[in-house]
Amino acid sequence: MLSYIDKIRETSARLLKDCSVEMVIGFRKGTVPMMNEPHFAKTAEAVDKLVWDSNCGINLANYLTNRQEKIGIIAKGCDSRNIVTHIIENKIKREQLIIIGVPCSGMIDKRKINAMLDGEINDVVEDENNITVKGNDFEKILNKRDVLQQNCAVCIHRNPVIYDELVADLVEEQEGVDRYADVRSIEAMSSEEKWKYFDDLLSNCIRCYACRNACPLCYCPTCFVDESRPQWVGKSQDPTDVRTFHFLRAYHCAGRCTDCGACERACPVGINMRVFTKKLEKDCLELFGWEAGMSADVRPPLDTYKPGDPDDFIK
């Protein structure tokens, strides 16, 4: 994936130079290892900071909401699907965008890597298949496949679904992956076990809302959790309030979530809140044959009525 960098810089420089776009949204190296940050390049010098590696898990579609200028945006598979969702929801116009597609081979999970090693990690370098992690008194080579983010390990849309430029040949999509083993294991639990599972899952949540802020779908000017007139949900750390925040946020993402993993990645305490959105994603697929963000020409199931829509739950 490292080989993409030159092509990304070259394409971005060209688009800026011929004034096709006013800025290019991409990634630059973060201040700590494995934490690349968004980069908004408006000049030729800024373009040289653009990078690409396995730490670009943030979803850049998040930075498009309501922008007016012409933008070049680097998009891996999931970003591209969230861009489509943004277009469908009128948050950005297709004509404003030049999408620089990046075929993706998955992002690495910094928590997994940290947990495998003791001691602080100072540097991480990668080649196509391996990740070399260096600390003060250790150096370890890890197989990238073993340290992928969980959503990337089960991703079946690694190639961008919409793009104007491509930085490399499309990659082979993973086949035969079991996307919903985790959801099924929860479905198999009794009601009490389920309740307890989510209680445990959320017990560390400090309600910092980083998950919401990282999510490209959560663009409302005032989020329901921040409103106080009326106050839809309590603002305390009470488990009831915490859970209400999480399941309502998940519902707001129903039929829209692409399982990009930006929310989980952003959480400071490592909560996998994707188990909420994944259940809805699975339901959308099973009930409506729907996968979010695959085409800007099809309306999502939640804003269309079809006579055959499942309605067995209504008595």
Add this chain to the structure above:
Amino acid sequence: MEHMGIEPGRLQFSWVSSAESTKFVEVVKEVTEAIKALGPNEHFLKTKAKVA
């Protein structure tokens, strides 16, 4: 909701037109009975004391 641990049957949906008073009464009766049979709800209760 059931996925997150609410007992099946506690949450019910029904479509009742404003002209269907008989159906409305029936639905209310059925739901009340079903919920009584389930017993008191133990979830979504706040356990922590309110602070100022």
